[in-house]
Amino acid sequence: MNTHQEIAPLLEAYSRRALPAPETAQVAAHLAECETCRQSLAKHEAARALLQEASAPALPAPGRLRLYQKLNEIRAEQGEKLLQVPAELLAQALAKGSAAAQAGGEVAKASGKAALSVANSGAEVARTMHRGAKAVRGKALKAGAKSAHHAKDMVDEAAQTMIDSAHILTSEVAEVVSESMCNPVKAVFAPARLAGKGVKAGARMAKGSLKIAFSGAKSAFRMAQGGLEMGRESVKQGGETAKSVINIAQTALAARNQVAASVGKGMEKVQNAHPPQEGDASNNEILP
Amino acid sequence: MATSDPEILALLQQNDPRGYEILLEDYADLVYRAAYRILQNEQDAEDVTQETFLSVYRQVQNFRGDSKLSSWLHRIASNAAIDHLRAGQRKQGQETPLEDDPGEGEESPEPADENAPHPEESLLQQESLEDIRRALAEMPAKLRSAYLLYMVDGLSLPQVAETLNINLSAAKLRLHRARQFLTEYFSQR
Numbered sequence: 001m002n003t004h005q006e007i008a009p010l011l012e013a014y015s016r017r018a019l020p021a022p023e024t025a026q027v028a029a030h031l032a033e034c035e036t037c038r039q040s041l042a043k044h045e046a047a048r049a050l051l052q053e054a055s056a057p058a059l060p061a062p063g064r065l066r067l068y069q070k071l072n073e074i075r076a077e078q079g080e081k082l083l084q085v086p087a088e089l090l091a092q093a094l095a096k097g098s099a100a101a102q103a104g105g106e107v108a109k110a111s112g113k114a115a116l117s118v119a120n121s122g123a124e125v126a127r128t129m130h131r132g133a134k135a136v137r138g139k140a141l142k143a144g145a146k147s148a149h150h151a152k153d154m155v156d157e158a159a160q161t162m163i164d165s166a167h168i169l170t171s172e173v174a175e176v177v178s179e180s181m182c183n184p185v186k187a188v189f190a191p192a193r194l195a196g197k198g199v200k201a202g203a204r205m206a207k208g209s210l211k212i213a214f215s216g217a218k219s220a221f222r223m224a225q226g227g228l229e230m231g232r233e234s235v236k237q238g239g240e241t242a243k244s245v246i247n248i249a250q251t252a253l254a255a256r257n258q259v260a261a262s263v264g265k266g267m268e269k270v271q272n273a274h275p276p277q278e279g280d281a282s283n284n285e286i287l288p
Numbered sequence: 289m290a291t292s293d294p295e296i297l298a299l300l301q302q303n304d305p306r307g308y309e310i311l312l313e314d315y316a317d318l319v320y321r322a323a324y325r326i327l328q329n330e331q332d333a334e335d336v337t338q339e340t341f342l343s344v345y346r347q348v349q350n351f352r353g354d355s356k357l358s359s360w361l362h363r364i365a366s367n368a369a370i371d372h373l374r375a376g377q378r379k380q381g382q383e384t385p386l387e388d389d390p391g392e393g394e395e396s397p398e399p400a401d402e403n404a405p406h407p408e409e410s411l412l413q414q415e416s417l418e419d420i421r422r423a424l425a426e427m428p429a430k431l432r433s434a435y436l437l438y439m440v441d442g443l444s445l446p447q448v449a450e451t452l453n454i455n456l457s458a459a460k461l462r463l464h465r466a467r468q469f470l471t472e473y474f475s476q477r
Contacts, residue, residue, distance in 0.1 A: 012409075016442035047409035052440045054420040055432075059320035063334040067316060070338045071308060074345060083305045086313070 007037055015044035061092040091275030099273035103266025110262035114255030121248035128244040132237025139230045146222055168204065172197040290314075293357045300348045311357075312341070318358055319365045325436050326369035326429045336372055340365040359451045366433060366452065373429065411474040423473045427466060434459060435466035 007030045013019045014027045031038055059067070065085065072082045291310050299307025316337065323336035343364050351360060412420060424432055430452075437443045437451055449459035 013444075016439065018442045018444050043413065044409060047412045048439060050412050050415075050417060050420055051424075051436065054417055055321075055325060055424055055436050055440055057321065057324055057330065057333075058317045059334065059337060060330075063320070063330075063337070064312070064316055066334070067312060067338055067341060071312075071341060071345065074342065075305070080303060081305050083308050083312070086309075 004034070004037065007034070008040065011037060011041050012044050015041055015048055061089055061096055064089055065093045088275065092273075095273040095275045096270055099270045100266075103263075103269050107259065107262045107266055110259045114252075114259050117255055118248065118252050121244075121251040125241065125244040125248055129237075129241050132234075132241055135237060136230060136233050139226075139233045142226070146226055164204070168200075172200075294353060296357060297348075297351065297353050300344070308341075308345075311344070315358065315361050316341075319361050321436075322362045322365040322433070323369040323372075325433050326366060327373055328425045332372055332376075333369070336365060336368045339368045343368070355450060359447075362437075362451045363453050370429070411471060415474060419474075423470055426473070427469050431462050431466040431469060434462035438463055 007027055010019060010023060010027050014024065019027065031041060068083055068085045068089075075082055291314075296307055296310050296314075300311065301307075319340045320333055320337045323340070324330065324333035327333050327336065340361065344361070415423075424436075427435070434448050434452060437448045438445065443451060445459050445463065446456055448463070449456045452459065452462075454462075
């Protein structure tokens with residue numbers, strides 16, 4: 001009977017089916033009665049299976065078919081008899097081809113749908129931006145109109161003050177002149193009185209100017225207020241536009257996922273495509 | 289019943305299409321795998337597979353049958369794949385190591401043999417398939433080729449040496465280095 005010490009080093013080669021027949025029989029006999037070695041063998045086989053899966057692809061059916069075609073091209077050039085492609089390979093390649101065509105159609109459909117929803121989202125963004133631009137423009141016009149209105153009031157007020165002052169001064173001067181003509185004594189004091197009237201008129205004009213300055217400040221304040229309102233509106237519209245852009249990004253992401261899912265499904269279908277069991281394909285020659 | 293190597297060779301040397309049909313049936317996967325293990329790319333591996341069978345078509349009259357058909361095909365495919373890899377690297381100005389270092393003629397300090405312990409096997413079981421693929425892809429191509437012939441295809445070390453057209457100590461050294469590579473790769477993560 002073989003011991004662990006004798007069998008354990010052989011297990012790896014046994015798992016690779018690389019032992020000569022007599023040793024294979026010895027190991028098999030030992031495995032039948034040794035749980036420890038069975039577990040050890042299972043580990044070797046698991047590692048080998050992993051390596052096999054990670055490293056050993058088989059030539060896919062379409063590639064195999066192209067290999068037959070390539071050799072037949074060369075043989076045809078030399079006028080030699082062509083190879084016969086196995087019916088099973090033809091059926092397999094055909095099944096994969098038709099699965100690929102079907103998957104391609106589904107991917108195209110999903111892509112079309114995705115493109116449409118992205119386009120719709122894009123149009124929504126454009127509409128939001130248009131609405132925003134219109135609202136900002138309205139606010140700007142309103143603020144401009146208010147400013148213009150205030151400027152006009154300011155000019156009117158300034159002109160009126162000047163006119164009033166000039167009017168008062170003129171009538172006061174006329175009064176002093178008329179009194180001077182009637183009363184020579186009053187005429188002696190006329191220059192002083194006129195100077196006094198002039199000072200008064202100057203004070204009125206100064207008051208008017210103060211009013212104008214105040215009105216100007218008020219107008220500037222309103223203009224600033226209008227600007228702030230416009231700014232607020234722009235921020236609001238910007239926010240709405242950003243929201244729409246996020247929507248379009250989400251739509252695009254969803255669309256991409258749909259297309260990816262469709263591609264994945266298609267790949268799976270192509271991968272799993274098998275020829276019909278009772279195929280009617282017979283051995284055919286592939287012509288170059 | 290499987291056709292023997294001398295029978296297939298006789299058909300091939302008579303240019304009988306049946307010989308090629310058997311050859312493709314029995315060896316297309318072996319050739320594709322040999323190319324894929326070096327190139328790590330399906331399309332390139334398919335191109336090299338075509339190239340290999342065209343070489344067989346052109347050279348079969350000169351093949352004397354001294355080695356097994358599988359070894360001969362593997363050698364043609366490996367050489368074509370290495371040429372393909374080098375040509376691609378030259379084009380892209382890259383350099384991927386084909387082997388660890390040029391000292392392959394030297395004896396390994398601890399030559400791998402069939403009974404040596406294999407620490408990488410228990411490491412492999414803790415890894416995902418994707419990680420194993422990545423590790424194999426990063427392994428130098430000549431080490432990968434020898435390691436997989438041994439581990440997956442179940443060839444003995446002398447058979448690996450014959451298939452890769454190298455001597456036995458070089459085959460042992462490649463296997464040893466491949467195991468070392470995997471052990472270090474997975475231990476460092």
